[in-house]
Amino acid sequence: MENAVSESALNQLFLKARTYNEWSDKTVDDSTVRQVYELLKWGPTSANSCPARFMWVRSSEGKSRLAALASERNRPKILAAPLTVIVGNDLSFPDTLPKLIGERAAEAAKYFAQPGVTESTAMRNGSLQGAYLIIAARALGLDCGPMSGFDNAGVDKEFFAGTRVQSNFICNLGYGKPDSPFPRNPRLSFEEAGCLV
Numbered sequence: 001m002e003n004a005v006s007e008s009a010l011n012q013l014f015l016k017a018r019t020y021n022e023w024s025d026k027t028v029d030d031s032t033v034r035q036v037y038e039l040l041k042w043g044p045t046s047a048n049s050c051p052a053r054f055m056w057v058r059s060s061e062g063k064s065r066l067a068a069l070a071s072e073r074n075r076p077k078i079l080a081a082p083l084t085v086i087v088g089n090d091l092s093f094p095d096t097l098p099k100l101i102g103e104r105a106a107e108a109a110k111y112f113a114q115p116g117v118t119e120s121t122a123m124r125n126g127s128l129q130g131a132y133l134i135i136a137a138r139a140l141g142l143d144c145g146p147m148s149g150f151d152n153a154g155v156d157k158e159f160f161a162g163t164r165v166q167s168n169f170i171c172n173l174g175y176g177k178p179d180s181p182f183p184r185n186p187r188l189s190f191e192e193a194g195c196l197v
């Protein structure tokens with residue numbers, strides 16, 4: 001296929017990309033963290049709303065605070081990973097629209113202020129940005145371990161106090177131990193997952 005990325009890129013991003021449960025000691029430096037964001041930020045969101053907010057937790061103190069709010073099975077994974085990102089949705093995302101879409105901001109903000117629309121827009125697009133995070137990290141050679149087994153309200157209080165950011169999921173990032181993914185499970189076939197009409 002013309003313009004398709006190489007087979008090795010497809011392997012790295014999708015076909016051989018796995019969810020890691022254990023981590024090597026290799027750290028993720030500041031410049032790599034920033035590069036992940038500099039890629040993921042270009043993924044599309046509705047009206048360029050960019051509602052995701054990212055708390056990059058790398059300090060041992062931050063890790064302890066986060067691990068304390070995770071399920072027992074997820075706790076050791078957070079503590080062992082060099083970096084854990086909390087992906088949140090900012091319900092105040094309309095406030096940043098003037099920077100993001102200029103003169104269209106007022107009209108869009110009015111639309112997003114309708115009942116239920118703020119939340120659904122933030123969740124839809126924040127989740128997309130979380131997915132872009134995974135793909136960007138993999139593109140840069142990092143491994144990922146996304147997780148939702150934690151106390152969302154507790155994390156919001158601990159990490160996003162005084163804001164309208166609501167945690168969505170967390171994602172361990174680093175260099176995974178090769179044997180740590182669980183056995184690969186199948187996926188639905190094209191026909192099971194949809195149809196071409």
Ligand SMILES: Cc1cc2nc3c(=O)[nH]c(=O)nc-3n(C[C@H](O)[C@H](O)[C@H](O)COP(=O)(O)O)c2cc1C
Binds near residue numbers: 017019146147149
């Ligand atoms: C949003 C999300 C939440 C997840 N929550 C957890 C979790 O709480 N604990 C865990 O061990 N794995 C969790 N996982 C990992 C999934 O089970 C794993 O990504 C999936 O089975 C695919 O595995 P594979 O990438 O190795 O094929 C989560 C994954 C995603 C995307």
